[in-house]
Amino acid sequence: MHRDIAEVLFSAEAINTRVQALGRQISNDLAGREAVVVALLKGSVLFFSDLIRSIDAPVKVDFAWASSYGHSTSSSGQIHLKVFPEEDLKGRTVVVVDDILDTGRTLDTVVRRLKEEHGAGEVRTCVLLDKMARRVVPIRADYSGFPVDDVFVVGYGLDFADRYRNLPYIGVLKPECQRP
Numbered sequence: 291m292h293r294d295i296a297e298v299l300f301s302a303e304a305i306n307t308r309v310q311a312l313g314r315q316i317s318n319d320l321a322g323r324e325a326v327v328v329a330l331l332k333g334s335v336l337f338f339s340d341l342i343r344s345i346d347a348p349v350k351v352d353f354a355w356a357s358s359y360g361h362s363t364s365s366s367g368q369i370h371l372k373v374f375p376e377e378d379l380k381g382r383t384v385v386v387v388d389d390i391l392d393t394g395r396t397l398d399t400v401v402r403r404l405k406e407e408h409g410a411g412e413v414r415t416c417v418l419l420d421k422m423a424r425r426v427v428p429i430r431a432d433y434s435g436f437p438v439d440d441v442f443v444v445g446y447g448l449d450f451a452d453r454y455r456n457l458p459y460i461g462v463l464k465p466e467c468q469r470p
């Protein structure tokens with residue numbers, strides 16, 4: 291285990307099992323329809339790449355960048371969103387994938403803008419982790435991997451100051467390592 295990690299919450303094996311189940315659930319719901327799966331950069335890329343391989347339905351992939359945190363561990367409330375609409379999303383079924391649902395501001399903003407500015411049809415949301423207790427905007431993910439308590443986690447795509455994304459598991463970052 292990395293020395294900056296206080297505790298492992300989800301092992302690589304546990305993550306893999308849960309991601310496979312999410313993929314099956316999404317596949318069933320899509321029932322053969324094609325979806326555009328949009329990864330929110332950068333945190334969701336590991337989850338996204340495993341998830342799309344577990345989806346048994348035709349998918350196209352795209353990316354969007356939503357940032358609210360900068361290099362701190364508390365949300366600023368300001369969401370900067372950049373969508374890379376390689377795909378025409380008009381009327382399409384879109385599945386937005388994020389690493390973690392916290393206050394809900396990011397996902398809520400992204401869903402609204404995909405519909406209003408990009409004309410997406412149905413927009414579904416898929417997150418690996420859900421910090422329900424922290425919600426400010428009332429949004430629920432359609433697909434959710436694991437509930438988590440109000441602790442700052444890193445690994446499997448999740449970062450602190452862009453570090454730790456490469457850890458194959460998800461763990462709690464030691465408080466003394468949560469400084470810029």
Ligand code: 5GP
Binds near residue numbers: 333365389390392443
């Ligand atoms: P929200 O807009 O829901 O407050 O924030 C969602 C974003 O906050 C996530 O995409 C993620 O980037 C960041 N975030 C929230 N909680 C954590 C956490 O515990 N660890 C890390 N690394 N990022 C988090």
Ligand code: MG
Binds near residue numbers: 331389
């Ligand atoms: Mg993020």
